[in-house]
Amino acid sequence: MNHGPTRAPRWTPTRAAPFWLCWAGVGLAALFLLRSTNWAREGFSSPTGEYLFILIRAAMLWILVTSITLVRAAPSGPATQGRSPA
Numbered sequence: 001m002n003h004g005p006t007r008a009p010r011w012t013p014t015r016a017a018p019f020w021l022c023w024a025g026v027g028l029a030a031l032f033l034l035r036s037t038n039w040a041r042e043g044f045s046s047p048t049g050e051y052l053f054i055l056i057r058a059a060m061l062w063i064l065v066t067s068i069t070l071v072r073a074a075p076s077g078p079a080t081q082g083r084s085p086a
Contacts, residue, residue, distance in 0.1 A: 021069055028062050031055055 035055055040046040 016073060017069060021066060024062060028058060031058065
């Protein structure tokens with residue numbers, strides 16, 4: 001079965017998040033993995049370099065976008081009011 005770039009990955013069984021958000025999370029995780037392999041003592045990719053600050057801002061932006069997306073996707077209305085989560 002071909003899961004092209006327009007479908008959510010197979011490891012998102014609930015389909016609560018759109019496919020682009022899933023892939024953005026994978027990309028951000030790859031950037032964190034790349035950051036953990038830095039060997040520079042100084043400069044952009046050093047442990048205290050600018051890459052860290054860019055990565056922190058990107059992670060915060062991803063958290064904000066994920067939160068907004070999930071809140072907007074949550075069901076609301078008379079059918080869901082008064083029901084307790086299972």
